[in-house]
Amino acid sequence: MPSMWWWAGLATSVMLLAVYLIWTERRVERLHARAESAAAALDAHLLRRAAAAAVLAEQLDMVELYAAAHIAIDAGSTIKGAVQDRDAAAELDADTGDREAAENDLTRQLRRLPPAAELAVLEPVIAASRRVALARQVYTDSVRDALINRDRPLVRVLGMARAHERPRYFDIDEPTLTPSLTEPPRQLAPQDTPTPRVTF
Numbered sequence: 001m002p003s004m005w006w007w008a009g010l011a012t013s014v015m016l017l018a019v020y021l022i023w024t025e026r027r028v029e030r031l032h033a034r035a036e037s038a039a040a041a042l043d044a045h046l047l048r049r050a051a052a053a054a055v056l057a058e059q060l061d062m063v064e065l066y067a068a069a070h071i072a073i074d075a076g077s078t079i080k081g082a083v084q085d086r087d088a089a090a091e092l093d094a095d096t097g098d099r100e101a102a103e104n105d106l107t108r109q110l111r112r113l114p115p116a117a118e119l120a121v122l123e124p125v126i127a128a129s130r131r132v133a134l135a136r137q138v139y140t141d142s143v144r145d146a147l148i149n150r151d152r153p154l155v156r157v158l159g160m161a162r163a164h165e166r167p168r169y170f171d172i173d174e175p176t177l178t179p180s181l182t183e184p185p186r187q188l189a190p191q192d193t194p195t196p197r198v199t200f
Helices: 002-060 063-074 086-110 118-151 153-156
Strands: none
Touching: 002 063, 002 086, 002 118, 063 118, 063 153, 086 118, 118 153
16 A cells, blocks of 8 residues: 555656646747747837938938938847857857947937927837837846746756747847937926925
């Protein structure tokens, strides 16, 4: 009888271990798929921001902004994971660095918009910049979760992440633009001045 319980306990342990391994492998796949989806979304929002900036540059006749927007568009999609081949990985690092530099230059040009520009003209770029900031945060969180998971000892030992490229962070400056960055501070009118409350 004790032997039967021993075999039952062993079978249960093996089954639980198998279930845990399957769950871990699926989690690795799910986190990497999420990082890839977030990369595609971030790339799309970056391209939309660059396109909106190019249109704005034409409206305001700003040559430097127009050039920065087209450089960002031409930089292409380089928000990808690492590759196993060393030469390809080095080339990807260079491409990603160029893309980051192009996006940062575009952000700097957008922050130099003339204060006199109408908010209605700036709104598409401001909205696109907000979406880029949100997409970048989602992508950063997804990459962090995927890296934490793939660096777990069990995942490394069993090579569960070998089929997936190692995600990379996309390091760019804060892209959010607000009206306060492109407009002079609004002066309070007398009726806007808060009236102090007096209590007795």
